[in-house]
Amino acid sequence: MKFFIDTANLDQIKEANDLGILDGVTTNPTLMAKEGIKGTAAINAHYKAICEIVDGPVSAEVLSTTFDEMIAEGKVLAAIHPNIVVKIPMIKDGIKAIKWFTDNGIKTNCTLVFSAGQAILAAKAGATFVSPFIGRVDDSNWDGVQLIEDIVSIYNAQGYLTEVLAASIRTPLHIVKCAEAGADVCTCPLSSILGLLKHPLTDLGLQQFIKDAQNMQ
Ligand code: E4P
Secondary structure, three states, X not given: OEEEEEOOOHHHHHHHHHOOOOOEEEOOHHXXXXXXXXXXXXHHHHHHHHXXXXXXOEEXXXXXXXXXXXXXXXXXHHHHOOOEEEEEEOOHHHHHHHHHHHHOOXXXXXXXXXXXXXXXXXXXXXXOEEXXXXXXXXXXXXXXXXXXXXXXXXXXXXXXXXXXXXXXXXXXXXXXXXXXXXXXXXXXXXXXXXXXXXXXXXXXXXXXXXXXXXXXX
């Protein structure tokens, strides 16, 4: 399973990238706004800066919702860097736009996916990635990991090439469960990635090893 970081914060992207396990980045308008980025020039410069840190797919989301506008916006985003993936919402015009980008060799990430039916449409349109939001599914009292399992099983049965990108990750356990479910990619906050490191027995064991190592010197 590939690891993407789900943030527009350059320090966090650098920190995750320095671990050596980062495969890409996802952003969304909320994450970009959180960094105080405003205006097309600043937005595009920020995506360029992210692409210069991480050597892998960087999802940049369109801000419009009509076919013509999404195509125009997506073309500009895709021209920023070869690693840019145009992130398109799961709406009717979005599916048309994904098909258009697929036909024109531009990679896409279909976002705001909450059902297997939506994931089938995204794959039919040729999306490079589909992003089921599992944390938000859990928040609504449904089972987000089950959704990943359902989509993975459908894609395998049908031979769809779209990669299942588990999004809206809230915990390290979400990451483990998505790996079990067969997700191709997990996009996570830095805290969830770092949470994977933690185990009290590791800390206790290391303390003991450090103590014993001192006795050996
Ligand atoms: C996915 O690409 C989205 O940016 C993200 O995972 C949404 O997560 P949230 O539900 O924590 O906002």
